[in-house]
Amino acid sequence: MNVRVRHDAIVRILRRNGTSTIDALAEEVGASRRTVLRDISALRDAGYVIHSDVGRGGGLQLDPQSVQTSARLTVPEIFALLISVAAMRAAGNLPFSKLADAGLAKIEKALPSDKVKDLRNFLDCLHVGPLSPLQDLSDMGRMTPDLLPAFERAFLGAHFIRFDYRDAKGRKTQREVEPQAMLILPPLWYLVGWDPTRSDFRHFRMDRISQPKAMADTHFRRRHVPFEEDVCPYSELQS
Amino acid sequence: MNVRVRHDAIVRILRRNGTSTIDALAEEVGASRRTVLRDISALRDAGYVIHSDVGRGGGLQLDPQSVQTSARLTVPEIFALLISVAAMRAAGNLPFSKLADAGLAKIEKALPSDKVKDLRNFLDCLHVGPLSPLQDLSDMGRMTPDLLPAFERAFLGAHFIRFDYRDAKGRKTQREVEPQAMLILPPLWYLVGWDPTRSDFRHFRMDRISQPKAMADTHFRRRHVPFEEDVCPYSELQS
DNA sequence: AAAAAGGTGCCAAAATATGGCACCATACGT
DNA sequence: ACGTATGGTGCCATATTTTGGCACCTTTTT
Numbered sequence: 001m002n003v004r005v006r007h008d009a010i011v012r013i014l015r016r017n018g019t020s021t022i023d024a025l026a027e028e029v030g031a032s033r034r035t036v037l038r039d040i041s042a043l044r045d046a047g048y049v050i051h052s053d054v055g056r057g058g059g060l061q062l063d064p065q066s067v068q069t070s071a072r073l074t075v076p077e078i079f080a081l082l083i084s085v086a087a088m089r090a091a092g093n094l095p096f097s098k099l100a101d102a103g104l105a106k107i108e109k110a111l112p113s114d115k116v117k118d119l120r121n122f123l124d125c126l127h128v129g130p131l132s133p134l135q136d137l138s139d140m141g142r143m144t145p146d147l148l149p150a151f152e153r154a155f156l157g158a159h160f161i162r163f164d165y166r167d168a169k170g171r172k173t174q175r176e177v178e179p180q181a182m183l184i185l186p187p188l189w190y191l192v193g194w195d196p197t198r199s200d201f202r203h204f205r206m207d208r209i210s211q212p213k214a215m216a217d218t219h220f221r222r223r224h225v226p227f228e229e230d231v232c233p234y235s236e237l238q239s
Numbered sequence: 240m241n242v243r244v245r246h247d248a249i250v251r252i253l254r255r256n257g258t259s260t261i262d263a264l265a266e267e268v269g270a271s272r273r274t275v276l277r278d279i280s281a282l283r284d285a286g287y288v289i290h291s292d293v294g295r296g297g298g299l300q301l302d303p304q305s306v307q308t309s310a311r312l313t314v315p316e317i318f319a320l321l322i323s324v325a326a327m328r329a330a331g332n333l334p335f336s337k338l339a340d341a342g343l344a345k346i347e348k349a350l351p352s353d354k355v356k357d358l359r360n361f362l363d364c365l366h367v368g369p370l371s372p373l374q375d376l377s378d379m380g381r382m383t384p385d386l387l388p389a390f391e392r393a394f395l396g397a398h399f400i401r402f403d404y405r406d407a408k409g410r411k412t413q414r415e416v417e418p419q420a421m422l423i424l425p426p427l428w429y430l431v432g433w434d435p436t437r438s439d440f441r442h443f444r445m446d447r448i449s450q451p452k453a454m455a456d457t458h459f460r461r462r463h464v465p466f467e468e469d470v471c472p473y474s475e476l477q478s
Numbered sequence: 479a480a481a482a483a484g485g486t487g488c489c490a491a492a493a494t495a496t497g498g499c500a501c502c503a504t505a506c507g508t
Numbered sequence: 509a510c511g512t513a514t515g516g517t518g519c520c521a522t523a524t525t526t527t528g529g530c531a532c533c534t535t536t537t538t
Contacts (some may be wrong), residue, residue: 003495021513021514021515022514022515022516023513023514031496031497032496032497032498033497033498034496034497034498034499035495035496035497037515037516037517038495038496040515040516041516052514052515052516053505053514053515054503054504054505054513054514054515054516055503055504055505055506055512055513055514055515056504056505056506056507056512056513056514057505057506057513057514058504058505058506058513058514058515059514059515060515068312073307073342073345073346077341077342077345078342081320081342081343085320102316102319103312103316103317103319103320104320106312106316107312242526260482260483260484261483261484261485262483270527270528271527271528271529272528272529273527273528273529273530274526274527274528276484276485276486277526277527279484279485280485291483291484291485292483292484292536293482293483293484293485293534293535293536294481294482294483294484294534294535294536294537295481295482295483295536295537295538296482296483296536296537296538297482297483297484297535297536297537298483298484299484
């Protein structure tokens, strides 16, 4: 039996039985007492909290809080998780958000450090506005993960982004702006871009954006994005 | 050098250099060409996308989208992440939520199967209502991760939950109810409980709950929780 | 055609994991 | 006080896995 498989088996048995002795574990996984002891030691090193009671009636006990799992996530997936949790947290000091943060912090720690810096920079561009009443979502859903890579590249590399936009009146235009921030007014998301030809900020509903493309050969500087109600009135954004 | 460490080293080198040959990798990690080839094969099996160009001027190239990370998360942390993403998704078909789901699906796959079933059951009890306008949050924040274990145990084990409750008028009572659902009306969270002594549903603001305790020796059955506006009027909940 | 690259199969050698043993410490019951 | 059941450690020979070397194949560029 593979080491990994055996470790998983031991965790499973401990979780199932609540408590177990080393000899019982050894018999069930088909390994020697000595090996199981080594496995327990390895599991503790890996972060599992395993209590042990010595003496008659004693045994091993896995702290149920410490059941852990390890999944390999891609960077865009981590990105998406971070955004979800950041938006939740910004929308109010919700229960569990601290715990979710702790989980994400672990994920971050496992990332290459340059990627972490990139993610933090992106989150700095994330603004969550006042929560809006629920509305008709029939127009939503056109924002697909396909759009993410271009946005990620544009934000992280400080590149201009070019995309096709369909405005509230259905007119289609091609735009090219500096992606300065993302504004979240649930359930709608907006790209806040600086339009250099108009020398002004413009807001774009994410679900009306298509074919985004980061212009890798261009660069821009971060600006201070105004988010006061009067600068970016709610009613106008919803249109 | 440890296998795991060497795999990480190879990924790091490929990320850094963009492209590299097997011989160069072998020299840098201090292993043989054959071993590196085996490592590449293992990494591909593990989900990394590694392109290879054969012939003069060729080499290996790691698809930057496939950079992965692996962090060990505890069950409560995963729980919290699931809740965040589920709430976000329920609040509207937000950008990135599909991708976040994909990430969570991977995390779920790495969990023991019985835990996954538990989590799904819990998420079934999660109702997200209409989003409310942002309000004064000064009263929030008393919901701490400390409360989570008791709620988790109570929901997953279908145990009664007993807690101290401070109502809108500041009166303190001890309650014992069947935890039937969680209702999310951002930024407030409610426990929806069936009170057997009153034979009716009652809603409790999570931030007014303290000292929750799952009664491990009791059991209840899931009920159909009504969530129509008239049964559980929004204005009443906010009080 | 030659050179430079990725890739596979095989086998002996090196490294690592395992099992067995002796032994220690602690707790509980008689 | 003693025996027994439990977790825990050190050591070493043995079993298993990983590694390196080699021969050889395919593809691509010069």
